[in-house]
Amino acid sequence: xxxxxxxxxxxxxxxxxxxxxxxxxxxxxxxxxxxxxxxxxxxxxxxxxxxxxxxxxxxxxxxxxxxxxxxxxxxxxxxxxxxxxxxxxxxxxxxxxxxxxxxxxxxxxxxxxxxxxxxxxxxxxxxxxxxxxxxxxxxxxxxxxxxxxxxxxxxxxxxxxxxxxxxxxxxxxxxxxxxxxxxxxxxxxxxxxxxxxxxxxxxxxxxxxxxxxxxxxxxxxxxxxxxxxxxxxxxxxxxxxxxxxxxxxxxxxxxxxxxxxxxxxxxxxxxxxxxxxxxxxxxxxxxxxxxxxxxxxx
Amino acid sequence: xxxxxxxxxxxxxxxxxxxxxxxxxxxxxxxxxxxxxxxxxxxxxxxxxxxxxxxxxxxxxxxxxxxxxxxxxxxxxxxxxxxxxxxxxxxxxxxxxxxxxxxxxxxxxxxxxxxxxxxxxxxxxxxxxxxxxxxxxxxxxxxxxxxxxxxxxxxxxxxxxxxxxxxxxxxxxxxxxxxxxxxxxxxxxxxxxxxxxxxxxxxxxxxxxxxxxxxxxxxxxxxxxxxxxxxxxxxxxxxxxxxxxxxxxxxxxxxxxxxxxxxxxxxxxxxxxxxxxxxxxxxxxxxxxxxxxxxxxx
DNA sequence: GTAATAGTGTCTTTCAGACAGTATGAC
DNA sequence: GTCATACTGTCTGAAAGACACTATTAC
Numbered sequence: 201x202x203x204x205x206x207x208x209x210x211x212x213x214x215x216x217x218x219x220x221x222x223x224x225x226x227x228x229x230x231x232x233x234x235x236x237x238x239x240x241x242x243x244x245x246x247x248x249x250x251x252x253x254x255x256x257x258x259x260x261x262x263x264x265x266x267x268x269x270x271x272x273x274x275x276x277x278x279x280x281x282x283x284x285x286x287x288x289x290x291x292x293x294x295x296x297x298x299x300x301x302x303x304x305x306x307x308x309x310x311x312x313x314x315x316x317x318x319x320x321x322x323x324x325x326x327x328x329x330x331x332x333x334x335x336x337x338x339x340x341x342x343x344x345x346x347x348x349x350x351x352x353x354x355x356x357x358x359x360x361x362x363x364x365x366x367x368x369x370x371x372x373x374x375x376x377x378x379x380x381x382x383x384x385x386x387x388x389x390x391x392x393x394x395x396x397x398x399x400x401x402x403x404x405x406x407x408x409x410x411x412x413x414x415x416x417x418x419x420x421x422x423x424x425x426x427x428x429x430x431x432x433x434x435x436x437x438x439x440x441x442x443x444x445x446x447x448x449x450x451x452x453x454x455x456x457x458x459x460x461x462x463x464x465x466x467x468x469x470x471x472x473x474x475x476x477x478x479x480x481x482x483x484x485x486x487x488x489x490x491x492x493x494x495x496x497x498x
Numbered sequence: 499x500x501x502x503x504x505x506x507x508x509x510x511x512x513x514x515x516x517x518x519x520x521x522x523x524x525x526x527x528x529x530x531x532x533x534x535x536x537x538x539x540x541x542x543x544x545x546x547x548x549x550x551x552x553x554x555x556x557x558x559x560x561x562x563x564x565x566x567x568x569x570x571x572x573x574x575x576x577x578x579x580x581x582x583x584x585x586x587x588x589x590x591x592x593x594x595x596x597x598x599x600x601x602x603x604x605x606x607x608x609x610x611x612x613x614x615x616x617x618x619x620x621x622x623x624x625x626x627x628x629x630x631x632x633x634x635x636x637x638x639x640x641x642x643x644x645x646x647x648x649x650x651x652x653x654x655x656x657x658x659x660x661x662x663x664x665x666x667x668x669x670x671x672x673x674x675x676x677x678x679x680x681x682x683x684x685x686x687x688x689x690x691x692x693x694x695x696x697x698x699x700x701x702x703x704x705x706x707x708x709x710x711x712x713x714x715x716x717x718x719x720x721x722x723x724x725x726x727x728x729x730x731x732x733x734x735x736x737x738x739x740x741x742x743x744x745x746x747x748x749x750x751x752x753x754x755x756x757x758x759x760x761x762x763x764x765x766x767x768x769x770x771x772x773x774x775x776x777x778x779x780x781x782x783x784x785x786x787x788x789x790x791x792x793x794x795x796x
Numbered sequence: 797g798t799a800a801t802a803g804t805g806t807c808t809t810t811c812a813g814a815c816a817g818t819a820t821g822a823c
Numbered sequence: 824g825t826c827a828t829a830c831t832g833t834c835t836g837a838a839a840g841a842c843a844c845t846a847t848t849a850c
Contacts, residue, residue, distance in 0.1 A: 203540050205505050207587060239571075241585035242501050247571040271569045271589050273537075273545040287539035289505060291569050349782065357786040364786040434802080452840065454803075474801025475847040484647065488655040488662040732829080750813060752830075772828025773820040797850105804845070812837080819830070 204286035207239040209251045210272075210402065212409035213263060213295040215310065216426045219438040222300060222310040223406060224259060225398075232311060233399035234406070235259050236290065251293045259308050263295035265425040270408050277401050292405045294412055296425035313410060314445070315396045316403055320371060320410065321445045333394055334383070335359065341381045368444050371411035375404060414444055419492030421462060424482040430466055432477040433457065440495050453495075461486045462493055502584035505537040507549045508570075508700065510707035511561060511593040513608065514724045517736040520598060520608040521704060522557060523696075530609060531697035532704070533557050534588065549591045557606050561593035563723040568706050575699050590703045592710055594723035611708060612743070613694045614701055618669060618708065619743045631692055632681070633657065639679045666742050669709035673702060712742055717790030719760060722780040728764055730775040731755065738793050751793075759784045760791055 212234060213224040225232035237254025244250035248266060255261055269292035275281070278288035300310050314321040318329045338355050345351035358373040360366040375384070382390040385397035386404075397403060417423045417440060426439055437453050457463050463480040470479050486493040510532060511522040523530035535552025542548035546564060553559055567590035573579070576586035598608050612619040616627045636653050643649035656671040658664040673682070680688040683695035684702075695701060715721045715738060724737055735751050755761050761778040768777050784791040 203538065205503060205537070205539055207503050207505070239503070239587075240501065241503055241571075241573070245573045247569065247587070268568060270566060271545065273539075275539070275543045289537075289539075289545070353782055353785050362786070365789050367789045432802085449840070449842090450802095451804075451842085456839090471848085472801060473849075474799080475803080475849095477802055484651055487651050488660070491663050491665045730829090747813065747815090748829095749815085749831075754812085769821085770828060771822075772826080773822095773830080775829055799848105799850085801848085802846075805843085806841105807843100808839100808841085810837105810839075812835100814835085815833090817830105817832075819828100821826105821828080823824105823826085 206286045206288050208288060208290035209237045209239055209247075209254050209293065210234045210290045210405050211236075211251055211255050211263075211266075211293040211295050212269070212406055213255065213259075213261065213297060214313075214409070214413065214426070215297050215300045216439045216442050217300055217310075219442045221313050221442045223313045223316075223409075224261070225309050225311050226258075226307055227309045228307045229399065231397050231399040232309070232402075234402045235308070239291070247291060248293075251291070251295075255295065259302060259305060261297065261302065263297050265296040265422060267294050267412075268292070269294050269405070269412055272401060272405065274401070279400075290405075292408060294409045296413075296422060298426060298428060313406065316398060316406060317371065317375070317410065318395050319374065320368075322366065322368075323441055323445060323447055329394060330359070333392055334378070335361065337381055337383055337392070338377060341377070368446060369411050369415045371414070372404070372407040375407040379404075410443075417443060417495050419494040421482060421484075421486065421493050421495075423495055430468070430479045430481050432470060432472075432479055433463070434477060436463070436480070436495075457495060460493070461489060462495070504584045504586050506586060506588035507535045507537055507545075507552050507591065508532045508588045508703050509534075509549055509553050509561075509564075509591040509593050510567070510704055511553065511557075511559065511595060512611075512707070512711065512724070513595050513598045514737045514740045515598055515608075517740045519611050519740045521611045521614075521707075522559070523607050523609050524556075524605055525607045526605045527697065529695050529697040530607070530700075532700045533606070537589070545589060546591075549589070549593075553593065557600060557603060559595065559600065561595050563594040563720060565592050565710075566590070567592050567703070567710055570699060570703065572699070577698075588703075590706060592707045594711075594720060596724060596726060609694075611704065614696060614704060615669065615673070615708065616693050617672065618666075620664065620666075621739055621743060621745055627692060628657070631690055632676070633659065635679055635681055635690070636675060639675070666744060667709050667713045669712065670702070670705040673705040677702075708741075714792070715741060716792040719780060719782075719784065719791050719793075721793055728766070728777045728779050730768055730770075730777055731761070732775060734761070734778070734793075755793060758791070759787060760793070 215222045224235060226235050235258040237258055239250050244253060251266060255263055271291045273289035281288055302308055319327045319334055321327055338359050342352050342355045356362050356364045358370050358377055378384050378394060379387045383392040383394050385393040423440055433454055437448055441448055461483055464483045466479045466481055468479050469476040513520045522533060524533050533556040535556055537548050542551060549564060553561055569589045571587035579586055600606055617625045617632055619625055636657050640650050640653045654660050654662045656668050656675055676682050676692060677685045681690040681692050683691040721738055731752050735746055739746055759781055762781045764777045764779055766777050767774040
């Protein structure tokens with residue numbers, strides 16, 4: 201029925217296990233999708249409560265941290281609209297959780313988010329896919345633009361061309377350019393199929409989530425939502441590196457989080473395969489002390 | 499009809515004139531409201547296009563810069579729901595415009611946003627309303643909380659108590675605490691009526707917008723959306739100060755924007771009441787050169 | 797002892813913050 | 824000349840970035 205609207209909820213639920221950033225998906229067809237739900241105004245007082253309930257019902261999970269990301273409402277973003285259904289508008293959410301416990305559904309799966317965005321993982325050096333498939337295509341797209349300065353600036357900034365620095369937060373910008381130049385399977389006309397595709401526009405929602413969480417850890421202590429109450433500094437660093445897709449300098453990282461008052465030692469030690477490590481916990485007082493307490497470091 | 503949803507669009511359109519940050523409102527009742535529209539899926543391909551069309555229809559304005567803010571959907575946020583209507587979910591937008599031109603509607607008015615948030619303007623020193631009405635109330639609210647550490651940290655961080663620094667971006671957090679303690683007229687039970695109220699939850703949407711724009715100017719060159727193509731550095735500084743509600747050091751500001759490659763001199767000069775000032779223009783190349791090119795300085 | 801991981805010290809460069817000064821116009 | 828505004832130079836201290844070093848366990 202034209203003129204009608206269906207309001208959905210698309211949560212991106214993230215968990216980091218052994219330095220692998222995982223996203224919760226439902227794999228019941230060819231392409232994984234987010235565990236989407238729909239908003240029923242009769243049942244929930246707020247949108248966030250509705251998202252929490254939906255996550256619980258879909259995958260039997262109680263997320264601690266949940267924040268709204270963005271509302272997506274492009275025409276025909278859902279094929280059910282093409283088939284004569286209402287306009288499917290959906291509110292994306294970002295959820296963080298400490299461990300990948302599940303309710304036990306068969307088709308629910310935690311997937312390494314770098315399967316969907318292989319060009320975003322710089323922890324083992326510059327991703328191969330960039331030079332093999334991406335850089336030339338983006339360069340050609342810029343050249344096609346001719347005098348279009350906007351396109352040139354957009355492309356060089358997003359992909360770090362011409363000596364521009366890599367911006368780890370520009371995940372969505374990069375995905376959108378790849379979509380525009382037909383380098384991902386979701387694009388209506390495409391020549392490449394970089395990264396694993398997702399259903400509908402869910403990879404776009406995931407890109408939004410990755411960009412948001414990468415930005416957020418730098419000025420809000422959300423990283424601790426992904427860790428147990430007590431952890432070693434190396435564990436903390438590896439978790440930050442997993443989200444950011446980059447390596448950090450060890451001693452500088454330690455100085456930053458410890459001298460910065462973000463964490464405090466518990467006095468206890470934990471056995472490793474070498475010298476035992478001291479364990480630390482988050483220090484909530486830092487929120488009032490510093491204007492933006494996060495783990496932003498290069 | 500329960501179970502039904504109406505999707506609205508609430509734009510916060512901002513313009514700075516002579517160092518006064520203005521927000522576009524409709525004043526047709528006791529409380530000013532945002533120039534809201536509703537989303538008709540049959541007419542627009544994307545939500546952003548719908549927002550642009552709605553702004554044009556409501557106030558005859560073409561905004562250059564427009565970004566989505568947040569989607570609000572609390573039960574009974576609109577009294578029409580209380581009267582038996584559908585759930586009114588609305589998507590907030592932030593629009594920036596260079597000059598306060600209008601289509602000529604009688605009830606449309608540009609209002610200084612510090613009328614709604616007098617505690618946010620620190621340009622002439624610490625706002626009086628803070629010490630006269632706010633600090634003690636917030637302190638009492640923290641004390642009532644007793645052992646509630648979350649409440650203490652939230653309150654001290656938001657209002658800069660106990661020596662904590664003032665965080666110019668925490669506009670929404672401050673408004674929400676004031677709402678919770680009944681210090682604004684919009685709260686169902688209130689003892690104070692700090693700042694000018696707005697209709698519905700529009701002051702909350704405006705708070706979201708102010709917080710967003712204050713954060714954004716620090717890492718994206720959006721400030722230039724509010725200025726003519728060519729401007730003096732003093733004009734630029736006063737515009738930044740208007741949004742941030744704070745004073746900046748002149749020579750440091752100049753060094754930051756000029757040495758940082760954010761602006762470049764045009765070679766032309768403009769008469770003032772003293773020595774003529776050189777005019778500058780935005781330098782778009784900076785977007786590719788620096789990871790987050792903005793005017794963030796204290 | 798070696799291997800492995802935990803943790804410390806310090807040098808250099810950059811830049812924010814503060815402040816004092818000079819330049820160029822109107823009158 | 825004075826007044827007003829535009830613009831420049833430089834000192835200081837904090838912190839980012841890079842790197843070399845020491846410590847404590849298992850074996």
